[in-house]
Amino acid sequence: MCVNGAEALLRTLADGGVEVLFTNPGTTELHLVGALESVPELRGVLALFEGVVTGAADGYARIAGKPAATLLHLGPGFAYGLTNLHNSRRANSPVVNIIGDHATFHTAFDPPLNSDIAALGGWLRGPVRRPEDPAGAGPDGAATLAAALEPPGQIATVIMPADVSWSDAAAVVGAPAQPRSAPAVPAQVSTQIADVLRGGEATALLIGGTALCETGLLAAGRIAAATGARVFQELYSNRVEHGAGLPSFPRLGFYPDQVLKQLHGVRHLVVAGTKAPVSFFAYSNQPSLLVPEGAQTHILAEVGQDAVAALDRLADLVAPDTSAPVTEPHRPALPSGPLTLQNWADVVAALLPERAIVIDESVSSGTTLATATAGSARHDVLMQTGGAMGDGLPLAVGAAVAAPDRPVLALVADGCAMYTLTALWTQVREQLNVTNVILNNRSYAILRQEWKYFSNRPSSVDPGGNPLFDLANPQIDFVGLASAFGMPASRATTAEQLAEQLTQALHQPGPHLIDAVIPAAA
């Protein structure tokens, strides 16, 4: 079979397990779009903005447990998509970016869209390849996919010059990548840490990343029950199993003093699947590293190592006969009255369906969510991992593409929704089962909160009155926005309305949007 470079690349990726290509293509990608018709195993999903393309790829990878792929238009298209790839990088999602470039003979003339594409790939700290002839398209595709799958997962990029895409590649198709499993933690690490736990000094166990699945959570619960160690969950995670039948652990706080209070008195901090806690932002009167003074940090499993197996082994050592206490099924009663920071989360917790995927980009509105949903039906939670706003609506696209049989509930703050609004268009186009709840406080409330938290802020500034924190002038009609994309939408200002609208949205197929108007914390 004789194929062109474009088809050689796509065929290689499909053979390697890539099933979906999220894209917003342009002229330099036309032969790749054409090649899609010859590789029907690869489904093209269109978005109107590259931040949606990349955020959807991230959501897909997190839920499917498979590599995701994007197809983007030269440097400027890649640039639009970088921010959510930053979130992906922090989520350790395996993502292959295919960037169409000018033909090899054309770049020397520096046409308007020309730029240093490799520099953008490098910003994501992943490898970048660029086949210089069509025979290299398949092998470079295979190598890029293999790099993306390297534990814990990374963002790998292949730049496809247009003439490499359109020229004959003979029968060259790259060898499919072999998925690699996460390397095991040496047994003696668990043994040493078991000794620490047996020593009886105050110990905390911080778990994150891949450890936040059922097996990891249960192992952590056993360790805690047997040794008295307190368990904490990292603040922002790529995927967390949550709900009835699982142990529920507190998340570390956002602010340094909150974390230091949580870890007060701890002499040993055991870390699995994440890093020792670091403040999200810096403050002049607070430390960056949030390990209590005098406490010793023990790494049970680095990011990228098999944290679940390490936790399991540790549990077998220190808690051979202990089972983990788990949260009994319980749901809050449906609340009533005007929406508040607490009661909206109770409505969600009361109504969350089985096997839901919850996208949590709730920012300052979401502080009570994890506790409220601890006894709800079992679900997965995907969070904003890189701190960059705008991945909530796209994550929902990708999650719903990955799991069409599961309900997706996207909880997205109003400010966040405005970065990647056209994700709603793709949700309608693909008729995805997503219920978008906009947590609408009509402000950048997190900035008002941050302002108050700084000890050295200029005293002249009134955070409530600063116009740069204010999204109420003009007010944004989210019902109107969703309707303009053909999505059924409604507004809720009371808990009763939210409950009614959420029930309806979750039971009807296809996407919905609820504009939940919730005052920010005073």
Place this chain on the structure above:
Amino acid sequence: MCVNGAEALLRTLADGGVEVLFTNPGTTELHLVGALESVPELRGVLALFEGVVTGAADGYARIAGKPAATLLHLGPGFAYGLTNLHNSRRANSPVVNIIGDHATFHTAFDPPLNSDIAALGGWLRGPVRRPEDPAGAGPDGAATLAAALEPPGQIATVIMPADVSWSDAAAVVGAPAQPRSAPAVPAQVSTQIADVLRGGEATALLIGGTALCETGLLAAGRIAAATGARVFQELYSNRVEHGAGLPSFPRLGFYPDQVLKQLHGVRHLVVAGTKAPVSFFAYSNQPSLLVPEGAQTHILAEVGQDAVAALDRLADLVAPDTSAPVTEPHRPALPSGPLTLQNWADVVAALLPERAIVIDESVSSGTTLATATAGSARHDVLMQTGGAMGDGLPLAVGAAVAAPDRPVLALVADGCAMYTLTALWTQVREQLNVTNVILNNRSYAILRQEWKYFSNRPSSVDPGGNPLFDLANPQIDFVGLASAFGMPASRATTAEQLAEQLTQALHQPGPHLIDAVIPAAA
């Protein structure tokens, strides 16, 4: 006066002539937001997405003729804004980016939002500075501004660590930048090219960049009238004066064969203010450099040199007693019937008010605009210079901020509008006098056109039916989108409706949107 680093930076920029700070700030920029209150000469304009921030800065710089500034949130905020900065770079707009970063002591801990910000600044091919202490904030700000203003103008970036912003800078304020004028072209260049023009061989004059102002256009018109040289205008320009009382020259075409046909028979190509023509994209059967075989290229003025003075001097040499033929005022009659690719431009040409600023991101719908408006009231046209979609609505924001007394007419293709839709929010917030006309063909029509143009496209693909070129599933209700941001909006499907709605929008203060439904070319 004792100020912190943030105020030292902003004070320095204000002293150097920066008047507006386009921003979407976050926590690492809070002290810069605070400092804004102490530097009232600097006006903060909020946008909800960084692509709007940077596109607005570009539009401001192009119209104000002053340096523009942005304030962006770490690497991920900068990344969202990169694409329109790419357009700015190609427009040679002087832009200073202020990127808030983590405190100097915090980055080593690699918190979630940490990234290599300097790499992003480098992608824009401009200098990047990063003061490491507050005493450096003013001087680094001054140096960054000076770099931005270096002819022809560039994108310069200053990274402000949070502790540099919040710490005491004593009274250190940087020396204000001295705007530099474009370097003159040596006199002998004009003399040599005058000899070429006098030689009588077929000559074409290609003008672009700063040459596309009244003085440059008139000089080119004199040269053409006296020597018989044909004059062409580059395809995409940062700012063009156009309309009655000016010479009107054809723009070079988009496709290689169009350009080679335009330049057929030319023996000498004289270039001023731009580069020798290069194809926008590459095609397997077409050259990249579009200078006819056997023709000699003569550079009258490089990009960044004073092209206007060079043209004027050349005109004085070869056309001392010739005046330029100019277009007489004339307007098309108001057309009637369903909107077409021709008649929408005639409606605009017939109704264009005096001193309008026209933003042209019309892509495939706009091929007849320049000809239609040649006899309209004098206006400026800003185009997409870097080929990256999504700068039309933001350019309109910046242009209207720069010239509140002038009507701004943004002509934006539907696909382009979806990248930076929230520019409409800022237009409403600032009550800018912008009339947005969405040229809505419900497709990526340019891709269908490109598909047909390729000689080596896969024959199996039907461009009309390929779902990745289609924006009609679902259809986008632009009237609903604008209304959701509080903007008066209407839909036009006939020339009469467009004329009526355009008249009304141009005569009412504040922003408006017209959804002009125009079928794509067959």
